[in-house]
Amino acid sequence: MNKISVIIIAKNEAQNIGECLESVKWADEIIVVDSGSEDDTISIAKSFTDKVFFNEWKGFAQQKSFTMNLAANEWVLSVDADERVTDELKEEILNSDLNEYDGYRIKRENYFLEKVIRGCGWGNDYQLRLFRKSKTKLTNRLVHEGFEVEGKIGQLKNSMLHYSYRNFSDAFIKINHYSTLEAIEKQNRKRVNAFSIIITPVIAFTQHFFLRKGFIDGMHGLFVSIMHAITKLQVQLKIW
Numbered sequence: 001m002n003k004i005s006v007i008i009i010a011k012n013e014a015q016n017i018g019e020c021l022e023s024v025k026w027a028d029e030i031i032v033v034d035s036g037s038e039d040d041t042i043s044i045a046k047s048f049t050d051k052v053f054f055n056e057w058k059g060f061a062q063q064k065s066f067t068m069n070l071a072a073n074e075w076v077l078s079v080d081a082d083e084r085v086t087d088e089l090k091e092e093i094l095n096s097d098l099n100e101y102d103g104y105r106i107k108r109e110n111y112f113l114e115k116v117i118r119g120c121g122w123g124n125d126y127q128l129r130l131f132r133k134s135k136t137k138l139t140n141r142l143v144h145e146g147f148e149v150e151g152k153i154g155q156l157k158n159s160m161l162h163y164s165y166r167n168f169s170d171a172f173i174k175i176n177h178y179s180t181l182e183a184i185e186k187q188n189r190k191r192v193n194a195f196s197i198i199i200t201p202v203i204a205f206t207q208h209f210f211l212r213k214g215f216i217d218g219m220h221g222l223f224v225s226i227m228h229a230i231t232k233l234q235v236q237l238k239i240w
Contacts, residue, residue, distance in 0.1 A: 006029065008081060024090075032051065033052075061138040078129045083160050102153065113166070117220060119217050183234075183239045
């Protein structure tokens with residue numbers, strides 16, 4: 001069986017962290033790095049692992065890099081607090097010969113308001129999450145940060161579950177935060193005017209709902225497409 005370190009970053013994730021940690025309690029090591037939770041995140045995490053640390057927040061990439069460097073094992077699985085590792089994925093990770101590759105992409109089944117979304121580009125979401133620590137670094141981005149592996153990359157057969165938005169309140173909080181990060185990242189290389197403010201959300205909705213077939217998910221696909229358009233509108237307004 002492969003020895004695996006699971007790494008998780010968290011802040012105010014009391015509603016998620018328990019189920020997340022329950023899904024990875026099979027790992028040889030679980031590391032949780034908190035950046036100042038004001039709810040029960042830390043106490044819940046300590047009920048699953050004694051490796052709960054604090055690190056001041058300096059961005060997603062730096063936080064995940066800090067957490068990865070704490071891992072004792074060569075193979076590291078990065079999981080977000082709103083994600084769950086299925087039993088099938090667990091068995092595949094533990095019992096496969098991982099040495100053929102240096103990193104593995106894992107498909108995410110993305111949920112919106114408790115419904116799995118197949119369209120909107122969400123049905124083909126592969127993330128590089130399992131990797132050799134010695135060959136991996138973080139991309140230096142404020143938003144949509146990711147792991148970069150120096151070497152061969154494979155793909156696992158089984159999926160993890162991603163409960164990104166449980167309600168509209170949660171969704172609006174998240175898109176406000178992520179749109180701010182995206183605006184900061186793009187402010188020096190993206191021009192904004194009245195036309196771009198009007199047309200950008202229209203294009204974003206059209207891409208998600210029609211070109212990426214959000215319509216196959218009915219009202220849920222419509223809502224996801226609208227939220228995507230609102231995010232892009234917020235980016236435009238914040239750059240302006």
